[in-house]
Amino acid sequence: MAIENKQDEISEMLVELSEMLAYTAKYQHDEVPFGEDLNYLENYIGIMKKRFVDKFTVHTELDEALYRYSVPKFFLQPFVENALIHGFEDIEEGGEIRITGFIRNGVRQFVIEDNGVGMSREAIGRLMNGQHEKERKDSIGIDNVDKRIKLLYGETYGVVVHSEPGAGTKVTITLPA
Template sequence: MLISALLMIVALLFSRFLAKSLTYPLQRLRDSMSRVQEGHFDGADVEIDSENEIGSLTKSFNVMTHRIQDLMEQNVKEQEAKRKSELKALQSQINPHFLYNTLDSIIWMAEGRKYEEVVLMTASLARLLRQSISNEDEVVPLAREVEYAKGYLTIQKMRYKDKLEFEIDVEPSILNIPLIKLVLQPIIENAIYHGLKYKESKGLLQVKGFMKDGNAVLQVIDNGVGMDEETLSHIYDKHKVNYHSNGVGVYNVQKRLKLYYGENYGITYESEKGVGTTATITIPGIQEESI
């Protein structure tokens, strides 16, 4: 009986040791799988203690996690490259559109024999084109975009003397925040061509900039003809490029802002028929390193 009892104790201890040697590696594998399932690949490798079936399974799991991680990193790089390419394509679409409308203004003045104004506008256009056509920088300080918008408004005021006045009031605290190029100008152009151009009296366009809830906010406000709800609901629709009707402006800028900053940022519109329209551009106040 004593020998039987001792043998049972030995058997129990051996079975416990055997069970532990089998379950412990499986527990480690299970825990690592749980971390990978949550997206945590750092430290996901499981140490291989043996060459049995569990060791083989562990080795396969380690290879699989490395492969998944490599594929995820590759996908991120490909998406980033695609995003950069799309940003550049949208950027290049704005340039000829802007140039077309500005040259149209110069032609209009030349036909009216306003030669001094033609010279002044041509010089202003040359300065603006240095920034709009240059591909050196995709992102510029917000101050440069404001200066660019001021130059563009100066040109347009020369064309619409009896139609346009403008004011620019941007807080100094946001002037150094990075902003993708050619955001303000298309929105201002849209306000002029679709809001103020059809106003019977002289219109006022205001550009405001300030910080709000940790974000940098730019507003383009006009007291033009405004939009009804039906027109406003289609403001972000993609149109075929039509230089006379500003077919690339709002859609283009909205697409670029969301590509660069994310879906939480971009342009929002408020408008009332016969009162005017406010376009609000929101970007992060604090940004990581630019692409």
């Protein structure tokens, strides 16, 4: 119906949403192919770009070797969501998110950086302990991602958040190669 009524944007959003739902239903395991999780993230970003027109851009730089590995399901999306909902909350445009991924010394690292409002050490502590200022029942949770990584791969791996008020946020996710 959206196509017939020349509602291209709605049509695109429905396709992205249906792919996200298919991903959610298809993979019942803790780990998924990296490319599949990245596709989920790209669909999420596509929908959010339509919702927040001109508010943000996303740049990715990912080592091709990463596609040979599995990753924890939904391991990048919560950090992008946090940047959009909290980091860019008070801006109209100019938000930037940079996602990089590489392999070095037997370790996979993924870095999500934004130029948002940043947060204090206390806010980072609450975030990493699952204590959010705005309780959200629909969120996977950043602390949840860290706990799942540690359960899957060991205490050496996980999530580290660096941020300062007014200086954006940098999240580093470390996984074994």
